[in-house]
Amino acid sequence: MATYQALVLVPHNHQIMPQIQTKEACQTLPAHQVTVKVQAADLNHKDYLALKPDSKVIYEYPRVGGIDFAGTVTASNDARFIAGETVFATGYGLGTDHDGGFQQSVTVPGDWLQPLPDGMDLKEVMYYGTAGLTAALAVSKLLDQPALQNYDAPILITGVTGSVGSLELAILNKLGYTNLTVVSRQQEIILQDELSRLGATHLLKPAYFLQTASKPLQHQEFSAVLDSVGGDLLAAILPHVTYEGRVTMAGNSAGNRLKATVLPFILRGITLYGIDSVYQKEDERKKMWHLLATKFNLKDWPHPVAKVVAFDELPEILKAGPQTKLPQRTLVEIS
Ligand SMILES: NC(=O)c1ccc[n+]([C@@H]2O[C@H](COP(=O)([O-])OP(=O)(O)OC[C@H]3O[C@@H](n4cnc5c(N)ncnc54)[C@H](OP(=O)(O)O)[C@@H]3O)[C@@H](O)[C@H]2O)c1
Structure with missing residues (x-):
């Protein structure tokens, strides 16, 4: 047998x-x-x-x-x-x-x-895998936002040393966005070099948001946020989102509980999108994998x-x- x-x-x-x-x-x-x-x-x-x-x-x-x-x-x-x-x-x-x-x-x-998507071999499709599908779903939720028609729009990405966040960063860089702030707990200069290579223009520590977390509304800084950390960090970021800004939430590395107020939603009209790759519909999966093979493809781009x-x-x-x-x-x- x-x-x-x-x-x-x-x-x-x-x-x-x-x-x-x-x-x-x-x-x-x-x-x-x-x-x-x-x-x-x-x-x-x-x-x-x-x-x-x-x-x-x-x-x-x-x-x-x-x-x-x-x-x-x-x-x-x-x-x-x-x-x-x-x-x-x-x-x-x-x-x-x-x-x-x-x-x-x-x-x-x-x-x-x-x-396999057109032009991708077995290894390339697994290079993206679940993380790539998740990143593609998150980026796609933001692209028709009026503010993001301007490639200078300030965008924030968390969990950026992780698989999902780093692919989101690289894809947004490829799409031409030039104002990409990332959040990482790490200190090393080598990390900063690597994040810059992938397109990051500013690096913040979580403390930047967490130390003023009790204020429900802050200076409006980011038109879009791609989050894969969740917990207290995401709650502390919501007050920094601009009027009608969009936020995607894909993960819970920092915890499941979201202790936020409703004020950024009802006073600034922000939108929070949940991202699920596991049971995503077939037609949407196909659309995302087509994007990963074409417009979002990183083969000839820093990844x-x-x-x-x-x-x-x-x-x-x-x-x-x-x-x-x-x-x-x-x-x-x-x-
Ligand atoms: N919704 C979906 O379909 C879907 C699909 C894939 C993944 N996910 C979820 O998305 C999250 C990220 O996945 P991944 O594959 O990118 O994970 P990963 O490679 O392990 O990276 C997670 C990153 O988050 C940051 N992080 C971890 N713990 C943190 C904390 N307590 N506070 C602040 N930052 C923290 C770390 O960055 P620094 O060390 O640089 O701060 C780390 O590099 C996970 O929760 C995963 O389960 C969801």
Whole structure:
């Protein structure tokens, strides 16, 4: 019987341990399901969170990790896909509610798969992955805003050393925006150089906002904000948004609770958009991946560094947690 390797998350002594295990290939393929030989995956915030029992991103173990994957169809019971075609998937609870992409063979409903966007190979699609889709969704919410027809419009990005924030920064830089302020807790000069390379024009510490957080309205500074940190930082930023400014909220690195007042909304007409990539509609996903392959594409533009790791390095990498403080995407060569 054919076998393959999978990175399985297993509870052990109140911890979640990542283990490479050998699995037996499925003999029968259910209706509407497609089997993919996984060749590439990537690492996202949630892949690390999955190892923290308190994070509650996984309710049932053992679970094969990996929220994104790309590879080649080996068998299909879905008329839209044929063997030999290259495909990818992000979200839909992969790696959390369902076994994910950190395995050499995965079987999923055809509805979760997409053909590769024009001009992208397996590695490039995983370079963006969930983080790229999220960044594209957030940037797209802002672009028709009247203030952003001016490329000098002041824009603020948080979580900018992370995958989502750094891709948002690089995409806005590519689109021609020239007044990009970023927020980071990090001090290093090397980080400042790297953020400038990606297009940042000003660097602020979270304290800039947090120290005056009790005031419900502040000087109107930013026409648009792309946030992936949430918590107290986002609450403290809202009073700085200009009249009819827009804010996107994609993450919760600094916490789930948003202790804000209604005043920026009712006195300045600001709009707060929630961003979800996991269960995003198919037509919107297609639109975003087309943008990532064209107008938002960073291949020939300064982009966060890409690090490539091997499948068998995954257990140690996941156990160590996110290491770099520089904007970086991590690609995983699965097979
Ligand atoms: N909505 C969606 O569909 C979706 C999709 C992908 C990710 N997400 C969420 O978006 C967030 C970011 O994801 P990511 O992949 O970019 O994560 P990441 O690579 O781990 O980066 C998160 C960044 O946020 C900053 N940060 C972390 N903790 C913070 C704190 N307590 N206060 C202020 N800043 C903090 C850090 O920047 P500094 O160290 O430079 O301050 C860090 O680099 C996560 O919460 C993730 O779950 C949501």
